[in-house]
Amino acid sequence: MMLKRTRRGWTYRDYCAIPDDGQRYEVIWGELYVAPSPSRGHQRSAGKLFTILDRHVTEHGLGEVYIAPFDVVLDEENVVQPDLLFVSKERLDIITEANIRGAPDLVVEVLSRSTAALDRSQKWDLYAAAGVPHYWLVDPVAHTLEAYIREGGDYRLADRRTHHEVFSPALFPGLDIPLASVW
Numbered sequence: 001m002m003l004k005r006t007r008r009g010w011t012y013r014d015y016c017a018i019p020d021d022g023q024r025y026e027v028i029w030g031e032l033y034v035a036p037s038p039s040r041g042h043q044r045s046a047g048k049l050f051t052i053l054d055r056h057v058t059e060h061g062l063g064e065v066y067i068a069p070f071d072v073v074l075d076e077e078n079v080v081q082p083d084l085l086f087v088s089k090e091r092l093d094i095i096t097e098a099n100i101r102g103a104p105d106l107v108v109e110v111l112s113r114s115t116a117a118l119d120r121s122q123k124w125d126l127y128a129a130a131g132v133p134h135y136w137l138v139d140p141v142a143h144t145l146e147a148y149i150r151e152g153g154d155y156r157l158a159d160r161r162t163h164h165e166v167f168s169p170a171l172f173p174g175l176d177i178p179l180a181s182v183w
Contacts, residue, residue: 012076024069028122030077036114041183045140046083046110048182053086056175063088063105064095071099072107074130080123083138084108086171103127106134106171111141128154134171143183 010027018025024035038046046067054065068081079099086106087095094102107127109119119137127135128150135148135155143163148155149170161167167177 010077012073012079015079024081026081027077027079028118028126033118038110039112039140041140042083042110042112045138045182046108049108049110049138049177050084052175052177052181053084053172056172057086060174061089062086062172063090063092066100072104073099073101074103074126078126078130080126082107083110086134103130103132105132106136107132108136108138111137111139124155134169136169138182140183143179145177145179145182 009030010032011030012027015025015027015032024037026033026035050065050067057063057065063086065084065086068083070081070085072080072082072085074080082104084106085100085104085108087100088105091102091105094100094104109115109123111119116139124135131150133150135150137146137148138144145161145167146157147159147167147169149158158170159167161179163183164178164180167179169175169177
C-alpha cells in the first residue's frame with residue numbers, strides 16, 4: 001500500500017541501513033525523525049498500559065499487543081514505532097518476525113514534551129491515511145487518555161478520561177482501565 005503524499009527521500013530500505021546506535025528512528029512521509037529517550041513517567045504509563053491490555057487480550061484470545069520498539073511498516077516511506085499497538089486475531093497475518101506490515105487495529109502514543117506535537121500532527125495524519133481505526137493519546141503529565149476512532153478518513157474523539165476515572169474502551173468489551181493505575 002502506498003499512502004498519498006509526496007516523497008521526501010527516506011525509505012524503509014534507507015531506514016534499515018541506519019547503524020544501531022541506540023536511538024529510536026522513524027520515517028514519516030519520507031522524512032527521518034529521531035526521538036530522545038523517553039522519560040520515567042512515559043515509560044511507566046506505557047508499561048502499565050501494556051500490562052493491562054496484554055492481559056485482557058491474551059485472556060480473551062483477541063490478538064496480540066506489542067510495546068515499542070517494534071517497527072510498523074505502513075508503506076516504503078512510512079515506518080513508525082508506536083509506544084503500544086494491537087493487532088486483532090483476524091489480522092495476525094500482518095505480523096512478521098521483523099515488523100508489522102500494515103495498519104494495526106490500535107495505535108497508542110504516550111505523549112512527551114519532545115514528541116507530543118509530532119503525535120498530534122504528522123503521526124495523526126499518517127495513521128488516519130493508513131487506515132488505523134483506533135488511535136489513543138496518553139498524557140502521563142496531564143493524566144489524560146484520549147481515544148479516537150477513524151471516521152471518514154480522519155479521527156473523531158470517542159472518549160476522554162482523566163486522573164482517576166475509569167476508561168472502558170469500546171474496542172475491548174469487558175475491559176475497565178482505572179487510569180490511576182496507569183500513572
